[in-house]
Amino acid sequence: MHSRVASPAQTHPEAKALSSLKEARLEAKLTLAFGFMSFIPILLVVWAMMYAIPLRIAIYPIVLSAFGGYFLIARPMIHSVLKVIERIRTLSSSHSFELVDTDEHNEIGELARSFNRITQELEHKIDELESSRELVKKLLSRIGTAMNSYEGIDNLLNLVIENTAAALEARMGSLMLVDGEKQELAMKTAWSSNGLAADPHFRVKLGEGVVGWVAKEGRAMRGTCKASSAGFANSRSEEDEVLSVPLKLRDHPIGAITVLREQGARAFVEDDEMLLASIGSQVAVAIENYRLNLDVERTYLETIMALALAVEAKDPYSAGHSKRVGFYATKIGEQMGLDQEMLRTLNDAGVLHDIGKIGIKDEILLKATPLTPDEQKVMQQHPIIGEAIVKPVRSLGKVVSLVRHHHERFDGGGYPSGLKGEAIPLGARILAVADTYDAIVTDRPYRKRLSVDQAKAELTRCAGAQHDPVVIEAFLKVLAEKETRLSAAKDAGHPA
Ligand SMILES: [Fe+2]
Structure with missing residues (x-):
């Protein structure tokens, strides 16, 4: 592992070009201009004085030298420098990246070309910055979307x-x-x-x-x-x-x-x-x-699981009902070859399917005699109340529709939505069979429990009307396998 300290900025090639320009060619030209405009005229004056040449004759080469130095060397140079400075000033105050005219093949032209290269590089850097800014914007937007999902x-x-x-x-x-x-x-x-x-x-x-x-x-x-x-x-x-x-x-x-x-x-x-x-x-x-x-959700989940038990505790006839529905539903799911996630969903939905009964009054919930039509309407609200209780738990997302639809009938005569056939979620169709079976084989306030064989006959009778025949068939196989295991264990003298 090596850590690295950022190195100082490297010497830029443009800086080198400008340095040589300053040190060599520009200085030579200035010297030349100075020579023509002052040194040569002084020499000419000395020459005229030494040889007694009349001033009116000597003045011509003096003026010629001074004008030549100014017009041919100094002026074009100053003019070019001013042009470049003016151009740079214009560009620095605007957002455009026009290049400076580099026709001149002298040091000023070189200065202008250096400036152009710097401008082009700057433009490139700004493009890069723009694209990375776009990238960051896009990135933050995608992350924001994901965070809200x-x-x-x-x-x-x-x-x-x-x-x-x-x-x-x-x-x-x-x-x-x-x-x-x-x-x-x-x-x-x-x-x-x-x-x-x-x-x-x-x-x-x-x-x-x-x-x-x-x-x-x-x-x-x-x-x-x-x-x-x-x-x-x-x-x-x-x-x-x-x-x-x-x-x-x-x-x-x-x-x-x-x-x-x-x-x-x-x-x-x-x-x-x-x-x-x-x-x-x-x-x-x-x-x-x-x-x-997750902590909040776990606490909520523990609370509603406790609520589900509290609902059962109110009614001695339904003790253990929810857990058994979860168990039977899972067995049917296994028989139908459903995946592990679906089996977990079926078990959770079994435990929670009647949790909505917490919102039903005790005089209706615990009534020993048949419910009146109005009372039935109230009772039929329990899948909707249950759905509302389970919905906030994200990890129970797949359980929600099963809780809502566990009283739908295959022929469309159920509640709360009156869904028909395969429009009812498969898990809810399975849950309905498990729920019905457990209700038949346990004691109820209004009747004694029936035998497994009577329950099987009742389920067979309901296939295609109240229940999905495919699910009934799978459950009958589960019961048959259980009976086979029981008789085998009996023959061998072991408990099943
Ligand atoms: Fe129910």
Whole structure:
């Protein structure tokens, strides 16, 4: 690892050209003009006096020399200098980049050409500045959009690293976060422009290497380092240009953003560091907000899970109902070959499907006799109330529609939306079957529980009307498999 101190400005070629002009040719011309305008006339006066030549004859060469020196050498030179100065003054007070006329093949022409080269370079630099300003604007706008979206912190960080590295003309970029317990930095996300492999499990001790040092000291670092020490495996060059800035919250480092350019590429400068530090401070705030939101969300989730249990506790007949619905729904999902994420969603939706009952009055909720039409209307609000309770939890995003639609009927006669057939979310169709089955096989205030065989017959009867026949078929298979396991265990003398 090498740190590098910015070197002083190199001598500019234009400055060299101007220096030689000043020292040699311009001085020679001035000397020549002085000679013609004063030295030669004095010599002529001395010559006239020594040889007693009448002044009226000597005056002609004296005047000729003085005029010649002025008109042929001094005046054109002063005129050209004034022209260049006037042009430079005009250009410096305007925003145009017109070039100075360089027809003259003398030192003034050279001065003008030097000025033109400086102007062109300035124009080029301004173009570069304009384009990087555009880039930064675009970058900040994309980051702002991502910060306001609900796609989660991982997408935001990926986007930030990719765009930041591109904006800084870097070949690789990574974002690592401090793991306080282990006193290490762990790779959170990385990006590279040409397929360089980043190790997603890369970790480095705080204080070790460039990134570890930056995260420990809370200070930025510019220099060179091996790409492998920043978590990239197969870099072609031995040492890359590196720029790493800490992510800090209230002066406390929580990670580091690092970008690398290939060896031989332009070294990172202070402007790059300032840009990366500015992005780093925004990312640190975004990470903090995300963590705070996560804490709030976790607390909310724990609260509504407790609420779901509280709803069940009100009604002794429904004790354990929600958990069993989640269990049956997951089994149906497994039978239908659904993925792990969907199975988790089915379990959560099972636990939470009746949470909206918290908003229903006890005299309706706990009524032992059949509900009146008005009471039924109130009761039918529970999926909508449940939807509103679950909706704020971002991690339960897929559960929301299942809670809302778990009382829809396959034939379209259900509530609250009257959806029909496959318009009802598959998870809600599964949940409905699990809910119905558990209601049949458990005691209710108005009837005794039915046997599994009676429940199977009831479900078969409802296929295509209340329930999706495909889901019923899957559930009957689940029950059949359970029966097979039970009888096998019985035969073997073991509990199932
Ligand atoms: Fe329900």
